[in-house]
Amino acid sequence: MERETYPDATVVALSRKFHWVEIDRDAQPELVKRFHVSAYPSLLTLGKKEEKVHRFQGFKKPEPFEAELREALRRYDLYTSGKEWDEPQPRPPTICNAGTVQSFPAPAEGVPSGITALGGRYWIAQNAKLHAVDPATGGTTATFDLPQAVRDLCTDGKLLYGMEYGWTAGKPIHVLDPATGKVLRTIVTRANLQNKSYGAAGITWKDGKLYVLEGMRGILNEIDPQTGAITRKLDCGVRWLSGLGYDGRHFVAGSRQALYLFDAETGKQVRKVALNYPVRTVAAHDGAYLLMEQPVFGHDKKHERVQLWPKQTLVYSLQLEAER
Amino acid sequence: MKRALALAIICSATWAKDGIEWEPDLATAALRAAEDGRPVLLYFTFDT
Incomplete structure (x- = not known):
């Protein structure tokens, strides 16, 4: 992430819309426990009372990473507007169409x-x-x-x-x-x-x-x-x-x-x-x-x-x- | 006044790495988020 994704110009521009905090799991195990983190890296966007607004995990290249940041901002807008922000993604009604x-x-x-x-x-x-x-x-x-x-x-x-x-x-x-x-x-x-x-x-x-x-x-x-x-x-x-x-x-x-x-x-x-x-x-x-x-x-x-x-x-x- | 002073102190603690500006800790980030409305984003990693 540090080498490939974070330095990307669009990621840098989007990053300015957040307050970023790096949490090393070994240095701050209490935060790992509080937020139930078990996969690394994990990125959590928080509400004012530390609610989960958005959460994703795993290495991502710049483009999918930007999509996650935009989704986090979309949800945060809903959150600050007092609307439901955590609806699960809908899925098709059947396992297979064929x-x-x-x-x-x-x-x-x-x-x-x-x-x-x-x-x-x-x-x-x-x-x-x-x-x-x-x-x-x-x-x-x-x-x-x-x-x-x-x-x-x-x-x-x-x-x-x-x-x-x-x-x-x-x-x-x-x-x-x-x-x-x-x-x-x-x-x-x-x-x-x-x-x-x-x-x-x-x-x-x-x-x-x-x-x-x-x-x-x-x-x-x-x-x-x-x-x-x-x-x-x-x-x-x-x-x-x-x-x-x-x-x-x-x-x-x-x-x-x-x-x-x-x-x-x-x-x-x-x-x-x-x-x-x-x-x-x-x-x-x-x-x-x-x-x-x-x-x-x-x-x-x-x-x-x-x-x-x-x-x-x-x-x-x-x-x-x-x-x- | 106290809050502005606190912010003035912690602002200097923000640092940049890989193009990202990082807050020193969650408490500071939460304080700044309350000021400007931007959300806190926690990046959990290891071997930093």
């Missing part, structure tokens, strides 16, 4: 961490719980405790597989009995034990193999489900993916802006469908894609961290229209 969407409330309000379909039920992981849901009614028919929070679920048609986020660092895939929720065995990829970074973002089953998605890198790892050995790697050519499914022809993965279909043999992208909400977990079932959102968090006027979207956690079933 098909038919049905939805029902998720079993819980926790962050979704996996969805799959098995035995006429949807299986949904949230907050280290595994829920079985009747897709016809949306009602929860069973809930089990998971041994560990998982990052995604899949099935081979008989059993469930719950993969930990730390699979990339040697954490296991848990093989679960859908009748009891118990762990039958674990699958560890020994080649990952020497790694330290966590980054597994999706798992699916195809033709007797497990496939684990490294979401940030867009790499699909084909895994022997007996030994955990990686037998092949496919580069999807798309980064920052989340959730993984297989629809019988293609792998499918989500992202903050789109749903991607990838060739099942090469891993290359064959279709990209724009989404209106960010997606965290994906499954394919019966000609439709099951999606759950990545929650969007922010801060209220008192700087408390709150979930902005969704207001209610939903399970979406998306029937894509044919590609034009």
Whole structure:
């Protein structure tokens, strides 16, 4: 920021409309605590009683940074005029415009961490719980405790597989009995034990193999489900993916802006469908894609961290229209 | 009078870096914001 953004002439000109204070987190931890700051850099525009008027975080180049400063000034004008200044940005009414969407409330309000379909039920992981849901009614028919929070679920048609986020660092895939929720065995990829970074973002089953998605890198790892050995790697050519499914022809993965279909043999992208909400977990079932959102968090006027979207956690079933 | 005096003292403490003029602390910035109506902007960082 100091090198690239602040010296920009337009940023300098806009900066004169504020009173800037630099807060080093280590020098003034009491302010970090008071304003609930957990990401750096964070820029907070305050009202007269220290209310949040505007807040954003992360490195930004001059142009998007200027847009944030202008938004802060727009909100501050509303604030000083006695008008509402903190309305959340409206969003489209549906997760996707390119098909038919049905939805029902998720079993819980926790962050979704996996969805799959098995035995006429949807299986949904949230907050280290595994829920079985009747897709016809949306009602929860069973809930089990998971041994560990998982990052995604899949099935081979008989059993469930719950993969930990730390699979990339040697954490296991848990093989679960859908009748009891118990762990039958674990699958560890020994080649990952020497790694330290966590980054597994999706798992699916195809033709007797497990496939684990490294979401940030867009790499699909084909895994022997007996030994955990990686037998092949496919580069999807798309980064920052989340959730993984297989629809019988293609792998499918989500992202903050789109749903991607990838060739099942090469891993290359064959279709990209724009989404209106960010997606965290994906499954394919019966000609439709099951999606759950990545929650969007922010801060209220008192700087408390709150979930902005969704207001209610939903399970979406998306029937894509044919590609034009 | 006291406020004007306080402002006169703290004005000298404002400093510039990377094109931005920085107030010395939140209390000073809030005082100046009350005077001229410009909002306070806090920049949280580390390793400064």
